[in-house]
Amino acid sequence: MPIEATNQEARRRLEMRIGTLLRIGVSTAAAVVMIGGALYLSKHGMDRPAYHTFHGGPSDLRTLPGIFEGALHFREREVIQFGLVLLIATPIARVAFSVFAFLHERDWLYVGISAFVLGLLLYGLTSAV
């Protein structure tokens, strides 16, 4: 019984921390997208929109190094894209956090499962390197 109780307690703590992590990730991403959006609209608000045909976009909006570089120089589209990358990174961080949480519980089976999911997510991002 005491072991059960500690497990329950640990699970509860884990849930709380995951909740906080998700909240911080989404709010930070939204704030960055908002700043980038304000910059973008103030500069290009009067341009003609060109989303009707697919262009694929320049490589500095499609690769992580390009996005980081542009966001550092406060280029508006890259700032928005950086915010969106933070958003994509939020669930990935959640999975990474789970790997460590299961590691802490010595739950090797789930360390393996969550590490595999983390690997899949990072593989998905490799097309943007």
Added chain:
Amino acid sequence: MSPDSVLALSLYIGGGSLLAGLIGAMTGLGGGVVIVPMLTLGFGIDIRYAIGASLVSVIATSSGAAAAYVREGFTNIRVGMFLEIATSLGAILGAHLTTVVNPAWIGVIFGIVLLHSAYASLSPHGDSRETGDSSGKLAQLLRMDGTYPGPDGPRSYHVRSIPAGFGLMGVAGVLAGLLGIGSGAVKVLAMDRAMKLPFKVSTTTSNFMIGVTAAAGAGVFLGRGYIEPGLAMPVMLGVLAGSLIGARLLTRMPARKLRLLFAGVVAVLAVEMIYNSVTGRI
């Protein structure tokens, strides 16, 4: 509609997305399903940009909601984590498929999935069904049994048919990556109907998984140039704001009537989506 300035277009799209997020949160269907039809049919935007913008907004709403749900103690993190193997694999596959599948076909498949979610949102569900009295061998091995808060203390439940659930989750993942949606309806189907989890556990765990599924596909989309920042910005901010407001209003609205209305809208969009794809307008 095609406003001739980026500012006007952003305002219209932001407003439309806010409405989609609002109704999506209030009906529990998620805003994702109406974003793509709105962008393609309403604003004539290329379907690849539309699914890119939709998928990132799905991450925002599901993570926001998951943050709240996970604290309530309904989410089964083990079940979610295990099934995320299937949804992530599926989403990566689906996102790669968008480069080889004709956009018109994507439109048709989207229409069919819309029809299914309209239908699923109307079919009755209840918490009355007893979950099985024992778990399968696999569920025991994976230690998936859990408890959820009931009116008189924690209630325990068992998990069944993991292979069937896993397969359905793979399908949900492919659809998410191919169409830029959360595919919550298919996820709930897998957990509620196949794995016999309590309904509230199914919906909250589904929501918990949507962010990871979408992130798997979004990584691929980012590298392919499907995520256009100028477009994704008003969509993501609008849907997020709408879903936050919707979650607050939730308790005060007659959910049944709202679901009926939303299902009707989704069904009309489905037919239009299929018609426009077949006639080559998407």
